[in-house]
Amino acid sequence: MTNHDETRARLRQLLGPAGPEVSCETCFELLDQYVDLEAHGADADARLPGMRAHLEGCPACREDHDSLLSLVTADGDQSQS
Amino acid sequence: MGPAPEGSVRLQAPESDDWVTTLSGSGPMRDRAVTQLHELLLRGAYFELRRRRHTVDDVSRGELDDLALQATADAMVAILAKLHTFRGESRFTTWAYKFVLLEAGVKLRRRAWQGREVQLDEALWPALADTRPSAQQTLEEAELLAAIRAAVGSALSPHQREVFIALALNGVPIDVLADRLGTTRGALYKTLHDARRKLRRELATAGLTIGDDDTEATA
Numbered sequence: 001m002t003n004h005d006e007t008r009a010r011l012r013q014l015l016g017p018a019g020p021e022v023s024c025e026t027c028f029e030l031l032d033q034y035v036d037l038e039a040h041g042a043d044a045d046a047r048l049p050g051m052r053a054h055l056e057g058c059p060a061c062r063e064d065h066d067s068l069l070s071l072v073t074a075d076g077d078q079s080q081s
Numbered sequence: 082m083g084p085a086p087e088g089s090v091r092l093q094a095p096e097s098d099d100w101v102t103t104l105s106g107s108g109p110m111r112d113r114a115v116t117q118l119h120e121l122l123l124r125g126a127y128f129e130l131r132r133r134r135h136t137v138d139d140v141s142r143g144e145l146d147d148l149a150l151q152a153t154a155d156a157m158v159a160i161l162a163k164l165h166t167f168r169g170e171s172r173f174t175t176w177a178y179k180f181v182l183l184e185a186g187v188k189l190r191r192r193a194w195q196g197r198e199v200q201l202d203e204a205l206w207p208a209l210a211d212t213r214p215s216a217q218q219t220l221e222e223a224e225l226l227a228a229i230r231a232a233v234g235s236a237l238s239p240h241q242r243e244v245f246i247a248l249a250l251n252g253v254p255i256d257v258l259a260d261r262l263g264t265t266r267g268a269l270y271k272t273l274h275d276a277r278r279k280l281r282r283e284l285a286t287a288g289l290t291i292g293d294d295d296t297e298a299t300a
Contacts, residue, residue, distance in 0.1 A: 007222050011291045014229065014249050015284075016277040018293045024267040032171035032179050057277075058270055060186070060255045063133075067182045071128050072175050 021053035027061045035068045039076060097173035104164055118160070119153060121174060122181040126152040129185035137193045148188050156181035190254040199261050200251050201243040206230065225289055232283035241276040248273050 022030070034051050037044035045052045055062045103114040126149040134140065140148075159180050167176055206226075233242060247253040248269065255266050255273075262269070284290065 004222075008292060011222070011225055011229070012293055014277075015281055015291060016249075016274065018281070021274075024270045028179065028183070032176040035179075036171040036175050057274070058255070060190075060266060063186055064179065064183055067129050067132060067186065068175065068179055070132070071125060071178055071182065074128070075174070 016057040017053035019053050020050050021057055022050040024054070024058060024061055027051060027054050027058070028064075031061075031065060031068060035065065035072055038069060039072050097167075097169060100173040100177075101164060101167055104161065115157075118177065119157060121177060122153040122156050122160075123149060125178045125181040126150075126156075126185045129182050130189060133186065133189050137189060140192065144192075148185065148192065152181055152184035152188055155184045159184075187256045190256050191260055194254065194257040199247060199253050199258060201247050203246075203251075205251050225284070225291060228284055228287050228289050229280055232280045236279045236283050237276050241272055241279070244269055244272045245276040245280075249277075 030048050030051060034044045034048050037047060055065050100114065100118075103110055104118065105111075127145075129152075130145050130149055134145070156177075160177055167173065233245060237245060244258070247258050248255055255269050259266050259269050
């Protein structure tokens with residue numbers, strides 16, 4: 001990524017997602033469903049619109065999402081081994 | 082537990098119903114289920130604390146153990162209180178994990194910011210000026226940045242300005258700011274969202290764009 005790209009990305013980060021997004025409360029409510037869909041290779045964004053945009057705009061919800069996906073994936077790997 | 086909405090995918094494992102039934106009951110079976118849930122949550126808490134341990138400089142093993150136990154206990158209370166809201170849209174274990182990951186994450190962020198000052202009025206703007214793109218790009222980005230700075234000063238309410246500066250510019254974790262201001266993550270994000278909408282409108286009025294799809298959003 002060039003400096004220019006990084007600057008644009010930082011500006012986008014400042015201004016948040018352009019499209020519609022869910023609230024933090026709705027994000028938490030749907031997070032388990034969203035992550036299980038992702039873990040099963042389903043199109044989570046099509047089924048739960050507004051989640052991806054929120055995860056891009058809210059670092060705390062994104063951290064919760066990333067951790068849950070990692071944990072569920074680790075559990076899945078363990079049960080297969 | 083309510084039915085899944087039409088068109089949703091039923092991903093729950095058969096044992097999800099067993100968890101809810103047993104935890105909703107009483108006697109030795111329920112006690113065993115609570116013990117199993119505690120073990121599951123503790124595993125989730127340690128997973129999160131190990132994953133984010135690098136964000137805290139001077140945390141001892143004993144302190145991490147305390148944070149894990151506190152996160153597990155708080156998640157257990159929340160889960161048992163909300164058991165009736167589990168709709169079976171996910172596996173029960175995924176649903177339960179999200180509570181303990183939230184608790185562990187919030188506790189660790191607050192621990193990382195313990196004793197640190199939260200800047201609400203002095204914005205850390207210079208980071209954007211450190212890049213060296215082409216002259217034309219530099220001009221465009223300098224213009225965008227100047228417009229955002231001006232709009233932060235003129236278009237936002239005092240509360241929106243404080244929240245935007247702390248969260249978007251100064252990198253204060255939203256849970257830490259919520260704790261200091263006596264509010265919630267959701268309320269602060271709504272304020273941040275409204276501030277961002279205002280700033281985007283100000284840029285659009287000035288004929289500026291950051292190059293993404295500038296669709297009007299709702300929270």
